[in-house]
Amino acid sequence: MRTFDYKRADDAHSAVNAHSGQAAAYLAGGTTLIDLVKLDVMQPERLVDINRLAYDAIETTAEGGLRIGAMVRNTALADDDRVRRDYTVLSEALLQGASRQLRNRATTAGNVMQRVRCSYFRDGVSPCNKRVPGSGCSAIEGHNREVFAVLGTSDHCIAAHPSDMCVAMAAIGATVHVTGPSGDRTVDFLDFHKLPGDTPHIEHELGEDELITQVSLDAPIDGSGSTYIKLRDRSSYQFALASCAAVVALDGDRITAARLALGGVGTKPWRAADAEAALVGQPATREAFKQAAATAMQGATPYKHNAFKIPLARKAIVRALTDAAARARGDTT
Amino acid sequence: MDSNNAPTDVAISLRVNGTLRKLDVPPNVVLLDALRERIGLTGTKKGCDHGQCGACTVLINGQAVNSCLALAVVHDGDDITTVEGLARDGELSPLQQAFLDHDAYQCGYCTPGQLTSATELLNNDSVGSSDADVAEAMSGNICRCGAYKNIRAAIQQARGNPGLNQS
Structure with a gap:
């Protein structure tokens, strides 16, 4: 592994200062960063260790949601009683991501910041607009099956966003809290990750030296049920081919609120707002769910090896809505 | 990077299997290499070196x-347990004994990682008691020999669960 300078930060202010003016990277759990430094895909000259920052709590907000510290580990977040009860979809998404060892180290902020799994990005040599802007995209005409998107792609990049946690957060509704050289600010979770467009190397809304401190979740929808369905090549420790986070609230059998987000198929955590709008007021039937699934995947672009993801995602959506609605009814599933 | 601006070593202390170890390490040394190359505890294995196989699992x-x-x-300042720290006073831990009882390995290369991962599960109520729960919790430990069935049975024995598929 290449050499780098190391600074351990005690608070956010000293972290931002240590990061500033350097080719630096913030080091949280390191499960993506150290991997990519070993592969020489990321080449920081300084790592700023933020593991001792006091953003390690999960607090209830005045609005009835939760504020999650940037350094809360994925295992701790998934096992939190409030998350399991009020944000089942988030707990389930976390527990279906990576392996137990990785979840024990991976942090909330690090998961938001994780990089794509595209083999051409990770190999360090193939043309890749994300790694070397302007060098071309090897995936569009290459092997583009497992970790490649069908929604939000461009002529410059088709890598899928790899996170499960972020898909659940996109469905729940969340806010990213950020600090940096010019103070604190917040970014709506749905605006945080960027579409690749013609600048796939710009992946998120963070400015120079900015640091995520917390992610807050919107209050849970009263009486809703939620779930995360992840379809993949093997049943554990694998990235999604297609996944769906669904939150459904019912009045009798009529849908009063629906939240739908997709993973494995989008270049960012993909909120399916049109499908949600079409569900509200409908009866919670398989027909309505199939219609929503069709709406959600309407604009999808298939590539040579991943066209199967479009019907697969539709199935994930129907299944997730069915299960979430059953939970909203109080069925024990 | 040339030697003129090579990052300086950092003095750290680790409590490894109960013993305080002080060492000076360059920032780019991973814990796996510090344990194997600097402290001389070679029980922890290097497999993929990218977090995919679990052979290097230790308890922090x-x-x-x-x-x-x-x-x-x-x-x-952290407390590290490697496979060498699982036995006490020459006595195998109940989990290690269960691995012997169930022949839960073939070549043995992944075994230190399997044992340390499973040790975390022994007193952990957040992981359910079914064979499927154990398999899910252990999915970060790959066994290329395919001894999964016996590994699962050994862990179930050590956790005091009968398991559904006793070998």
Whole structure:
């Protein structure tokens, strides 16, 4: 592994200062960063260790949601009683991501910041607009099956966003809290990750030296049920081919609120707002769910090896809505 | 980077299997290499070196972690348990004994990682008691010999669960 300078930060202010003016990277759990430094895909000259920052709590907000510290580990977040009860979809998404060892180290902020799994990005040599802007995209005409998107792609990049946690957060509704050289600010979770467009190397809304401190979740929808369905090549420790986070609230059998987000198929955590709008007021039937699934995947672009993801995602959506609605009814599933 | 501006070593202390170890390490040394090359505890194995296989799993403050993706400097002051620390006073831990009883290995290369990962599960109620729960919790430990069935049975024995598929 290449050499780098190391600074351990005690608070956010000293972290931002240590990061500033350097080719630096913030080091949280390191499960993506150290991997990519070993592969020489990321080449920081300084790592700023933020593991001792006091953003390690999960607090209830005045609005009835939760504020999650940037350094809360994925295992701790998934096992939190409030998350399991009020944000089942988030707990389930976390527990279906990576392996137990990785979840024990991976942090909330690090998961938001994780990089794509595209083999051409990770190999360090193939043309890749994300790694070397302007060098071309090897995936569009290459092997583009497992970790490649069908929604939000461009002529410059088709890598899928790899996170499960972020898909659940996109469905729940969340806010990213950020600090940096010019103070604190917040970014709506749905605006945080960027579409690749013609600048796939710009992946998120963070400015120079900015640091995520917390992610807050919107209050849970009263009486809703939620779930995360992840379809993949093997049943554990694998990235999604297609996944769906669904939150459904019912009045009798009529849908009063629906939240739908997709993973494995989008270049960012993909909120399916049109499908949600079409569900509200409908009866919670398989027909309505199939219609929503069709709406959600309407604009999808298939590539040579991943066209199967479009019907697969539709199935994930129907299944997730069915299960979430059953939970909203109080069925024990 | 040339030697003129090579990062300086960082003095750290690790409590490894109950013994305090003080060492000076460059920032880019991962815990796996610090344990094997500097402390001489070679029980922990290097497999993929990218967090995919689990052979390098150790316990850090009681939690299973891929030591290949953990910089040693980050763990200054932490409590590390490697496979060498599982036996006490020459007595195998109940989990190690269960691995023997169930022949839960073939070549044995992944075994240190399997044992440390499973040790975290022994007193952990957040992981359910079914064979499927154990398989899910252990999915970060790959066994290329395919001894999974016996590994699962050994863990179930050590956790005091009968399991559905006793071998």
